[in-house]
Amino acid sequence: MYLKSKSVKFAAMTLTASMALGLTGCSNNEETPSPSSSANSTPKSDTSSYPIKTDVTLTYWMPLSSNVSASSANMGETEFAKELQKQTGIKVKFIHPAAASVDEQFGIMLASGDLPDIIEWGWYGFTGGPQNAIEQKYIIPLNEVIDKYAPNLKSYLTKDQELDKSVKTSSGQYYAFPGIRSDDALKVTSGPMVRKDWLDELNLPIPETMADWEAMLTAFKEKKGVSAPYSADPNQWLGGSMFMGAFGVTEGFYVENGKVHYGPLENGYKEYLSTMARWYSKKLLDQNFATFDVKTFQANMINGKTGATIGSAGGDLGKYNLTSRKTNAKYDLEAAPYPVLNKGERPKFGNKQRTYMNTGGAAAISRSSKNVELAARLLDYAYSDAGRKLFNYGREGTSFNLVNNYPTYTDLVTNNPKGLSMQAAMAFYSRAGYNGPYIQEKPYIEQYYSAEEQKNAVKVWSANDNEKYALPLVNFTNEESAALASVMGSAKTYLDESKIKFIMGGAKMDTFEDFVAQLKKLNIDKAIEINQAAYNRYMNQK
Numbered sequence: 001m002y003l004k005s006k007s008v009k010f011a012a013m014t015l016t017a018s019m020a021l022g023l024t025g026c027s028n029n030e031e032t033p034s035p036s037s038s039a040n041s042t043p044k045s046d047t048s049s050y051p052i053k054t055d056v057t058l059t060y061w062m063p064l065s066s067n068v069s070a071s072s073a074n075m076g077e078t079e080f081a082k083e084l085q086k087q088t089g090i091k092v093k094f095i096h097p098a099a100a101s102v103d104e105q106f107g108i109m110l111a112s113g114d115l116p117d118i119i120e121w122g123w124y125g126f127t128g129g130p131q132n133a134i135e136q137k138y139i140i141p142l143n144e145v146i147d148k149y150a151p152n153l154k155s156y157l158t159k160d161q162e163l164d165k166s167v168k169t170s171s172g173q174y175y176a177f178p179g180i181r182s183d184d185a186l187k188v189t190s191g192p193m194v195r196k197d198w199l200d201e202l203n204l205p206i207p208e209t210m211a212d213w214e215a216m217l218t219a220f221k222e223k224k225g226v227s228a229p230y231s232a233d234p235n236q237w238l239g240g241s242m243f244m245g246a247f248g249v250t251e252g253f254y255v256e257n258g259k260v261h262y263g264p265l266e267n268g269y270k271e272y273l274s275t276m277a278r279w280y281s282k283k284l285l286d287q288n289f290a291t292f293d294v295k296t297f298q299a300n301m302i303n304g305k306t307g308a309t310i311g312s313a314g315g316d317l318g319k320y321n322l323t324s325r326k327t328n329a330k331y332d333l334e335a336a337p338y339p340v341l342n343k344g345e346r347p348k349f350g351n352k353q354r355t356y357m358n359t360g361g362a363a364a365i366s367r368s369s370k371n372v373e374l375a376a377r378l379l380d381y382a383y384s385d386a387g388r389k390l391f392n393y394g395r396e397g398t399s400f401n402l403v404n405n406y407p408t409y410t411d412l413v414t415n416n417p418k419g420l421s422m423q424a425a426m427a428f429y430s431r432a433g434y435n436g437p438y439i440q441e442k443p444y445i446e447q448y449y450s451a452e453e454q455k456n457a458v459k460v461w462s463a464n465d466n467e468k469y470a471l472p473l474v475n476f477t478n479e480e481s482a483a484l485a486s487v488m489g490s491a492k493t494y495l496d497e498s499k500i501k502f503i504m505g506g507a508k509m510d511t512f513e514d515f516v517a518q519l520k521k522l523n524i525d526k527a528i529e530i531n532q533a534a535y536n537r538y539m540n541q542k
Contacts, residue, residue: 050381051089056371058378059116061109063360064096065434067427071420079429083395087386090378110138115366117375120437122360123176124473128481130175130364135478139364140372142174149376152383153177156439162472166356170475170537176364177379179357179435183442184462187353190312191461192242192339197332198224198307206336209343210246210275213308217284220307230279231286231297231306242310245349245464246339247272251495253531254349254469258539260532262524264495270512273502280503290500304328308336313449313457314423321453335457338464350464358473361435382438391438394429407443414447422448474534487527491519 060075068075075081075094085091095116097105106121119139123130133139146154157164167178181187194216199206202223207213217229244250247268254261263269279285286292286306300306301316302324311317317333324331338347365375381387393400393407400407409426411417416425426433432444449455476484498515501507507515 050087050386052374052377053089054091054374056374057091057093058118058371058375059093059095060118060120060363061095061097061116062118062120062363063102064099065427066099067423067434069099070424071418071428078427079398080390080394080427080431083390084381087390088378088381090374092378113368115368117366117369117371118363118379119366120361120363122358123362123364124358124475127485128478129169129475131169131171131173131475132478132481133364134169134173134175137367139175140367140369142176142365142376143172145365145372145376146174149373150177150380150383152380152387156180156383160355163355165538165541166354166358166473167362168541170477170534170541172541176362177382177437179361179437180439181353181355181357182439184352185442185458186440186445187355188351188458188461189314189353190310190316190351191457192310192336193308193317193333193457194336195220195307195332196334197330200332206334208337208340210243210339210341213243213339214279214284217279217308218282221282221284224307226305226307228286228288228300228306229284230308231289231300232309233294233297233311241272241276242338242350243276244269244272245347246341247275248348250349250469253471253528255471255535256469260471260528260535262519262528264499265516265519265524270509273499273512274509276503277505277509281505285503290504301333313454313461317457318449318451318454321451332453334453335460337460347464348466348469350466351461352464352466352470354467354470354473356473357435357440359435361437363437379437382436388439388441390430391436392430392432392441392444399425399429407441409447414450422450471531471535472538474531474538476530476534480530480534484527484530487523491522491524491527494518494522 062075064075068078072078074096076092081092081094097109109115109119115138123133123139126133128136130139134141142150146157157167163178163180167176168174194207196206198220199216202219204216204219205212207216213230220226220229241251244263249261249263249266249268249272251263251269254263276285280287286297286300288296297306297309301309301320309316311320313335317335320333321331324333338350340347363379365372365379369375382391389396389400389407393409394413396402398410399412400409402408413425413429414422416422420428423433426444426448430444431438432440433448445458446455449458498507502509502512502515
């Protein structure tokens with residue numbers, strides 16, 4: 001899971017986005033609208049306070065979260081959106097691409113030149129980076145806009161220099177209103193989990209070291225008779241593994257002492273593959289990990305064919321415990337720390353996300369907007385005290401009440417009378433449960449993680465140094481982005497094919513040097529060089 005932010009960046013370099021970047025609409029030849037001229041074109045506006053008096057309706061393009069679609073076909077149908085428009089005084093028409101073709105429709109929308117006022121997207125992963133989105137004249141730089149019309153966001157960014165750097169391009173331009181995690185408790189969402197009831201039965205401790213894990217998985221296989229002692233969502237196998245960190249590497253780029261490294265080139269990666277190959281040969285790992293689907297894995301977790309995995313505190317740990325305890329009251333899935341080689345060591349890597357929600361939900365103002373000031377005022381409301389309450393908890397007296405000054409969800413959220421899950425109910429009344437342009441607050445997660453094992457999981461998984469070694473949110477030039485995409489497309493395919501062969505025995509470990517040599521032939525050193533240059537720029541950025 002700790003590789004997600006990097007893999008999202010490369011996943012965003014899709015053919016559709018590339019096509020969009022290669023096409024120019026009529027708006028690409030227009031001059032950048034200044035905040036003052038755009039403000040003058042906003043009729044009947046009084047922006048001195050909220051609610052603003054205006055008859056303008058803003059257009060807002062955004063993918064519809066599955067959390068929202070569980071109750072509503074359009075964001076505008078939610079109580080959250082209705083309350084947002086009421087509190088700000090600004091009417092909004094929400095536009096959503098079809099869920100099955102989000103990337104394609106995003107590209108078509110950009111290429112059309114007919115852009116809405118606001119576009120919510122994962123701009124950090126945009127092909128060529130957000131700087132390219134500005135240069136291609138899809139969105140506008142926001143420095144002057146934020147200075148004039150977004151005092152709440154500006155105040156927050158002023159207090160956090162690292163966050164401020166993260167939401168700028170390498171040239172120092174703000175490009176979107178960001179999603180912000182305001183507390184460390186919000187940054188840790190997933191990690192290792194094991195069947196604690198089985199450990200108690202076998203008189204084994206929660207595993208800490210790789211040796212502990214091997215002993216535990218062996219006991220699950222031999223004494224519990226399970227067919228897949230360790231298994232995981234297939235994406236966890238193809239995109240990374242929690243066991244790599246024990247050997248001091250990740251599967252992507254990371255920084256150590258100011259130098260960028262690529263994990264698969266390091267000796268620690270060879271040690272990781274060697275360990276996984278041994279475990280696979282001993283049938284401690286799911287023998288079908290390369291071919292099965294998510295539903296099969298989930299069934300194995302519930303039916304007792306798997307005793308350890310990696311997953312999220314909400315969607316996995318909580319779900320499996322709740323579902324399985326209906327038929328097995330003793331079922332107890334609990335968090336384990338990220339493994340290390342030697343007891344007492346601190347995990348080098350783990351799932352600890354950044355303050356900036358860079359994987360999606362950043363709201364940019366389009367080049368086509370004739371209502372820049374109004375769009376900025378709408379977006380800035382989320383960072384005000386009143387806006388933070390609305391985005392995290394909904395409307396006071398309806399979806400939450402202040403109890404001893406603590407925003408507490410009502411039964412409409414925690415025990416929805418229409419049968420909505422808590423996740424879906426939160427999405428109907430607020431935005432706390434998924435990424436977006438607002439400040440996510442700790443009380444949301446404290447109530448969403450209602451079970452003690454979920455709350456404990458956050459504490460256990462937080463014990464890692466991922467923030468120290470993870471590559472920060474660097475930005476690339478257009479040329480760098482194109483070169484990086486070219487290298488990583490081939491390198492990623494080769495890596496995925498090779499590691500499965502190593503683990504399943506199709507390739508011998510004594511050919512690891514050949515594997516490294518092939519990555520170098522694919523110009524992986526060039527990719528390291530590009531990331532190093534971007535990292536150096538980031539560190540020198542003010």
